[in-house]
Amino acid sequence: MSVYFNAASRILKLFAAAFLCASFIFAANRYYEVKVFAETLFSQIQITVFFDKQNGDCGKTVGDIESLGLLNLAEYVPSEQAYSKAVEKNPFLKEVSVPQDANYFASYAVFSPAEIPTDEYLSLTRAAVLQIDGIDEIIFNLSLCGEYVKAANTLSFYKTAALLFAIIMFTFFITQCFLRVLNRGEHSKKIAAKRLALETAAYLISASLGFVVLWGICQFAQYPLLIDETAAFIIIPLAASFGIIFKGGKES
Numbered sequence: 001m002s003v004y005f006n007a008a009s010r011i012l013k014l015f016a017a018a019f020l021c022a023s024f025i026f027a028a029n030r031y032y033e034v035k036v037f038a039e040t041l042f043s044q045i046q047i048t049v050f051f052d053k054q055n056g057d058c059g060k061t062v063g064d065i066e067s068l069g070l071l072n073l074a075e076y077v078p079s080e081q082a083y084s085k086a087v088e089k090n091p092f093l094k095e096v097s098v099p100q101d102a103n104y105f106a107s108y109a110v111f112s113p114a115e116i117p118t119d120e121y122l123s124l125t126r127a128a129v130l131q132i133d134g135i136d137e138i139i140f141n142l143s144l145c146g147e148y149v150k151a152a153n154t155l156s157f158y159k160t161a162a163l164l165f166a167i168i169m170f171t172f173f174i175t176q177c178f179l180r181v182l183n184r185g186e187h188s189k190k191i192a193a194k195r196l197a198l199e200t201a202a203y204l205i206s207a208s209l210g211f212v213v214l215w216g217i218c219q220f221a222q223y224p225l226l227i228d229e230t231a232a233f234i235i236i237p238l239a240a241s242f243g244i245i246f247k248g249g250k251e252s
Contacts, residue, residue, distance in 0.1 A: 013243050014203065016242075017203045017207050017239055017243050018206045020242055021208075021210035021214075021235060022210040022211065025214055025225075026214065028162070029227045030158075032226035032228070032231075033226060034151055034158070035155055036226060038155060041144065042148055044144060045112060045117060045144055046074070046112070046140065047110070047125070047138065048108055048111075048138070048140070049065060049109050049137075050107075050136045051106055051109075051134055051136060052106070052134050052135065053136075054134075055134035058134070061133070064132050065109070065111070065129055068125075068128050069114060070114055070125045070128060071112070071113065071114055072113075073109060073111055074110045075110040076107075077108055077109070078107045079106055079107040113125075117145040118145075166234065170241070176245050176247075180192055180247075181196065199244060203240035203241075203242075203243040204240045206240070207239040211232060211236055
């Protein structure tokens with residue numbers, strides 16, 4: 001009877017490894033959701049620098065701004081195109097403006113931040129840019145920058161926590177493998193190593209099936225599984241390692 005109980009216990013552990021892998025994948029997918037959200041926010045961050053109307057060489061001013069290393073140029077709009085650009089983005093201006101209004105639009109340049117747009121970075125950037133001759137004003141969406149910083153900090157926390165967790169579990173796995181091979185209950189270290197290799201392979205297959213089943217369910221439910229292949233190939237062996245880590249040192 002004990003043979004059947006042992007077999008049922010092994011099968012249950014394999015199913016547990018599959019479920020554990022699926023849970024890890026689903027949890028890790030949250031990181032990628034936040035990553036996509038952060039990338040979308042960053043693409044929307046625009047730091048616009050308006051040039052003084054008396055500035056006779058805006059191209060040089062743009063070069064001076066880029067030389068600071070704080071901003072990356074996305075678009076430069078000379079004064080003669082500024083009005084048409086404004087109408088393109090806000091069609092209602094065409095209805096409320098008069099032809100002479102085009103003469104009041106100054107040249108401007110749109111930049112993206114070269115670093116995470118924290119309050120300190122934005123203050124430093126504003127001060128540095130306004131010191132350059134020929135600059136009238138610099139504007140940016142402070143709330144949007146704040147949202148991005150919050151998302152970036154969340155990503156950094158997830159990444160650090162996941163790396164620390166993976167290192168700790170890898171250390172436990174290596175230690176357990178070492179102890180299993182040296183277990184006095186084994187007839188030989190060679191036999192112990194073979195059994196360990198077979199068990200590891202079984203848990204890897206089980207964890208992989210857990211990932212495949214989760215992927216199939218997400219496809220059927222049309223739920224976006226954003227996790228990439230690299231992360232999946234790290235999580236699968238990580239989940240499989242639990243079966244070895246929490247297995248007793250005594251062999252049946």
